[in-house]
Amino acid sequence: MKRRQFMQTAAAGAAASTAIAMPAIAQSNPEVKWRMTSSFPKSLDTIYGGGETLAKTVSDLTDGKFQIQVFAAGEIVPGLQALDAVSNNTVEMCHTVAYYYVGKDPTFAIPSCVPFGLNTRQQNAWLSNGGGGELFADFFKKYNVHAIQAGCTGAQMGGWFRKEIKSVADLQGMKMRIAGIAGAVLQKLGVVPQQLAGGDIYPALEKGTIDGAEWVGPYDDEKLGFSKVAPYYYYPGFWEGGPAVHAFINIEKWNALPKAYQAALAAAGAVATNSMTAKYDVQNPPALKRLVAAGTQLRPFPQDVMEACLKASNEVYAEISAKNPDFKKAIEAMAAFRSDQYLWWQVAELSFDVFQVRTRAR
Structure with a gap:
């Protein structure tokens, strides 16, 4: 085969390959636009911001193909009705705290937090790797939602x-x-x-x-x-040693997503969780100093x-x-x-923290 004929044949093959591949890529990465209602006002940039972090991360991971628009509490439904809006498919998803819905079933409290429950790292560990996430998956299905952890505030004040x-x-x-x-x-x-x-x-x-x-x-x-x-x-x-924040997703909408988009949502939830805790850890100390200086x-x-x-x-x-x-x-x-967690914490984590606090006090 002459060189020119070979190049023409190769180019034609490449064009045919591209013609086949492009529709397949487009089909596997469709344009998806969802709405997410939050239980929080925009003024609370850290906890409301967890929803924005999740949405931005999903967009980044899907090259902008999967867009989630975040709405503050009250813009679509009141903050305490976010779960209902997802269950009845008014919106595709919400960003909220599960314990808001104990009126439906007190079990909703446990994946967020209960009095004298888990601290932040323990709650995150239980939900992500300790069996908690799997335990609640079937429970949440009763309310027509799939849950992804998308935040944790750290231990709260009384x-x-x-x-x-x-x-x-x-x-x-x-x-x-x-x-x-x-x-x-x-x-x-x-x-x-x-x-x-x-x-x-x-x-x-x-x-x-x-x-x-x-x-x-x-x-x-x-x-x-x-x-x-x-x-x-x-x-x-x-009562809130390590409260988790969740994204609840309408179960039919979740099941209809491509696997890659489900993975993007799960990854974005982990990013939002880590980011929220870190932001509170950075912002709470100076805020407490300001409050006490002002007379609190x-x-x-x-x-x-x-x-x-x-x-x-x-x-x-x-x-x-x-x-x-x-x-x-x-x-x-x-x-x-x-x-089991506190068996470990009293050996390492707690003893280290107690020593550090005492050293600071000196």
Whole structure:
């Protein structure tokens, strides 16, 4: 074969190959446009930003073929109705916290956090590699959603209060904004729990409709202005040692995605989780300094409050487990994982941290 004829034949073959390959690529990477409703206002750039991080990462991983538009709480549906919007296919997905939906089933609390549950690293480990993710997959299917972890705030604060808490007796009759199973726990000690979206907390505190409120931590709490209407800031938020944030995806929409796009969403969730925790870790220390410098009264919960709340938590878990097999299975799995984790933590992590804190204090 002459050289010119060979080159012409090779070029024709390459063109034919491209003609075959291009439609196949286009077919396997379709243009997809989804809407994601958030349970958070845009002003809370760290927790709301977790949804934006997820959306941007998905776009980057798919060369812009898979676009997710993020909507703040209230733009499509109220923040506490995000799960319903996904279940009934009003939107393809949402960015929210599972414990907002304990009214549907208290089991929703456990994949986010429960009082005296897991810390941040333990929660992330359990959901991603410790069996927690698989355990909840079947549960979430009952609500027509697929779940991907897409955030974790780190240990939260115990909240803002208009009056000082000196003992368990001071909780009697207190009206407090608190979400999830923690509300049922504190109710045993006389607290009247209220579930309010983030944007509704400040006016309720200001008007005296509630006596106390918890949200996340110094960075977000400073933005929401709670220190102006409630001077006492308590720690720790024992009900939220490592709360996970989730992306809930309509199950039919999830199943229809190409495998590559499912993988992109899963990877983006991991990016959002790590990014959110890191951002809070960076932003909380200076925010706490600013709050204290401006007059915030920082207080630890009294020991009798912590002990009473632990006892009440165990009572609540036993009561729910007696009539809810899904909850029983999940809380027992979480407790077993926590036990092994703290066996390790007291050897290495905790002893290191305690020494570092004492060194700093000196």
